[in-house]
Amino acid sequence: xxxxxxxxxxxxxxxxxxxxxxxxxxxxxxxxxxxxxxxxxxxxxxxxxxxxxxxxxxxxxxxxxxxxxxxxxxxxxxxxxxxxxxxxxxxxxxxxxxxxxxxxxxxxxxxxxxxxxxxxxxxxxxxxxxxxxxxxxxxxxxxxxxxxxxxxxxxxxxxxxxxxxxxxxxxxxxxxxxxxxxxxxxxxxxxxxxxxxxxxxxxxxxxxxxxxxxxxxxx
Amino acid sequence: xxxxxxxxxxxxxxxxxxxxxxxxxxxxxxxxxxxxxxxxxxxxxxxxxxxxxxxxxxxxxxxxxxxxxxxxxxxxxxxxxxxxxxxxxxxxxxxxxxxxxxxxxxxxxxxxxxxxxxxxxxxxxxxxxxxxxxxxxxxxxxxxxxxxxxxxxxxxxxxxxxxxxxxxxxxxxxxxxxxxxxxxxxxxxxxxxxxxxxxxxxxxxxxxxxxxxxxxxxx
Numbered sequence: 001x002x003x004x005x006x007x008x009x010x011x012x013x014x015x016x017x018x019x020x021x022x023x024x025x026x027x028x029x030x031x032x033x034x035x036x037x038x039x040x041x042x043x044x045x046x047x048x049x050x051x052x053x054x055x056x057x058x059x060x061x062x063x064x065x066x067x068x069x070x071x072x073x074x075x076x077x078x079x080x081x082x083x084x085x086x087x088x089x090x091x092x093x094x095x096x097x098x099x100x101x102x103x104x105x106x107x108x109x110x111x112x113x114x115x116x117x118x119x120x121x122x123x124x125x126x127x128x129x130x131x132x133x134x135x136x137x138x139x140x141x142x143x144x145x146x147x148x149x150x151x152x153x154x155x156x157x158x159x160x161x162x163x164x165x166x167x168x169x170x171x172x173x174x175x176x177x178x179x180x181x182x183x184x185x186x187x188x189x190x191x192x193x194x195x196x197x198x199x200x201x202x203x204x205x206x207x208x209x210x211x212x213x214x215x216x217x218x219x
Numbered sequence: 220x221x222x223x224x225x226x227x228x229x230x231x232x233x234x235x236x237x238x239x240x241x242x243x244x245x246x247x248x249x250x251x252x253x254x255x256x257x258x259x260x261x262x263x264x265x266x267x268x269x270x271x272x273x274x275x276x277x278x279x280x281x282x283x284x285x286x287x288x289x290x291x292x293x294x295x296x297x298x299x300x301x302x303x304x305x306x307x308x309x310x311x312x313x314x315x316x317x318x319x320x321x322x323x324x325x326x327x328x329x330x331x332x333x334x335x336x337x338x339x340x341x342x343x344x345x346x347x348x349x350x351x352x353x354x355x356x357x358x359x360x361x362x363x364x365x366x367x368x369x370x371x372x373x374x375x376x377x378x379x380x381x382x383x384x385x386x387x388x389x390x391x392x393x394x395x396x397x398x399x400x401x402x403x404x405x406x407x408x409x410x411x412x413x414x415x416x417x418x419x420x421x422x423x424x425x426x427x428x429x430x431x432x433x434x435x436x437x438x
Contacts, residue, residue: 009261009262009264009266034305034308034319035303035305035319035321037256037258037267037269037301037303038267039256039258039265039266039267039299040265041260041264041265042228043228044297045228045260045297045299045327046258046259046260046265046297046298046299047228047258047299047325048256048257048258048267048299048300048301048325049301049325050256050301050303050321050323052319078263078264078265079265080258080264080265080266080267081267082256082267082268082269084254084256084269086253086254086408089253089350089351089429091351091354091427093358093359094358094359094361094365095343095347095355095358095361095365096361096362096365096368096369098347098350100253100254100271102254102269104269106266106267106268108264124314128314128317131308131317132308132310135310135399136314138399139312139313139314139397139399140312140313140394140397142313142314142315143315146313146314146315149315150315168414168416168417169416175359178358178359179424180354180357180358180424181413181415181424181425181426181427182415182416182424183413183414183415183416184413184414184416185410185413185414185427185429186410186411186412186413186414187408187409187410187411187433188408188409188410188411189305189406189407189408190406190407190409191404191405191406191407192405192406192407193405194400194402194403194404194405195387195402195403195404195405196400196401196402197387197388197401197402197403198387205398205399205400205401206400207400208310208400208404210308210404214406
């Protein structure tokens with residue numbers, strides 16, 4: 001994939017070797033999650049709202065109720081959408097060099113409201129397919145009223161950067177003789193057994209498939 | 220603990236029964252994590268930066284290099300610091316009622332730079348104790364130079380709100396006869412085995428204790 005040059009605000013200022021601007025890295029970080037933090041300015045002060053997101057091609061989407069302040073306030077204004085996966089705690093031989101392993105994407109842009117009903121429906125289907133493949137077709141169709149009550153925002157990935165830290169501690173040379181344990185405590189997001197809703201139903205429905213992409217890969 | 224009344228910006232606008240303003244809930248959400256997203260305004264646009272945080276009493280702290288743009292830019296200005304734990308995917312009987320289970324805290328305020336060296340050192344120790352109890356005392360002392368190279372910001376918890384969703388799907392009455400599986404796919408953050416740094420050392424150092432509070436409680 002071609003890389004896009006960093007803009008003034010996506011250029012990572014420090015520790016440049018952790019930064020990346022290529023599309024594959026960006027897609028990989030985004031496709032590994034479902035939770036983002038959207039920042040926008042409301043009444044002159046910054047607000048950071050957690051919400052679900054999904055990616056389609058070169059755009060990222062998020063949605064909410066038509067009554068949501070966060071959704072209404074972030075339409076057609078500058079937004080910063082950040083996704084972070086925390087992969088571990090890096091335990092160094094000095095307090096100073098402790099760190100975290102993570103994968104993070106930061107996207108700047110203007111949020112656009114989807115207005116076309118077909119485009120909205122297709123996007124909601126894409127979201128569901130990304131969470132639970134095959135489920136959309138098992139569910140009853142989404143109604144026109146439900147679609148109307150849902151606002152979907154999208155933003156292009158044109159202005160984005162990725163920052164990734166992996167590996168062990170980077171210690172000062174003079175600390176290498178230390179007898180303190182050093183290394184990484186790796187973190188993992190995984191899924192516990194499904195918890196069915198406690199309602200009597202005729203028969204036992206087929207359990208859903210939850211997308212593997214959401215969980216930490218095996219090490 | 221006494222609860223503080225919501226301000227204009229912390230008052231949760233929708234689905235009020237998910238909102239809380241009491242200190243115990245706030246402390247519990249903050250103490251269950253180490254990663255936050257800090258939002259601030261830089262050059263007129265919003266920026267959301269992921270970083271580690273820790274809580275001491277009625278304040279939250281985060282830090283970075285003295286060369287960090289995110290740290291320098293967010294001193295003495297309005298900040299929104301958000302912490303979110305993603306606890307599960309809620310699979311409903313219609314696409315519309317799908318949701319996520321989560322615990323989230325949103326804190327508004329002005330970031331204050333710690334300048335007193337003793338206060339900075341005590342705060343770094345508190346951070347380390349929160350991540351790996353007992354480790355601070357095993358490490359060599361932090362030097363004056365390292366302390367100088369570290370900027371620590373703090374912000375009071377005065378203006379904060381908590382939002383929590385738990386439990387199964389809330390479906391429309393007319394969908395309750397659906398034969399689609401409904402319930403919760405619970406997510407969990409856990410720790411894999413420690414990965415020691417690959418350096419020859421005399422003897423095998425005692426492995427660190429990583430704080431349990433960072434991981435999902437048993438269900």
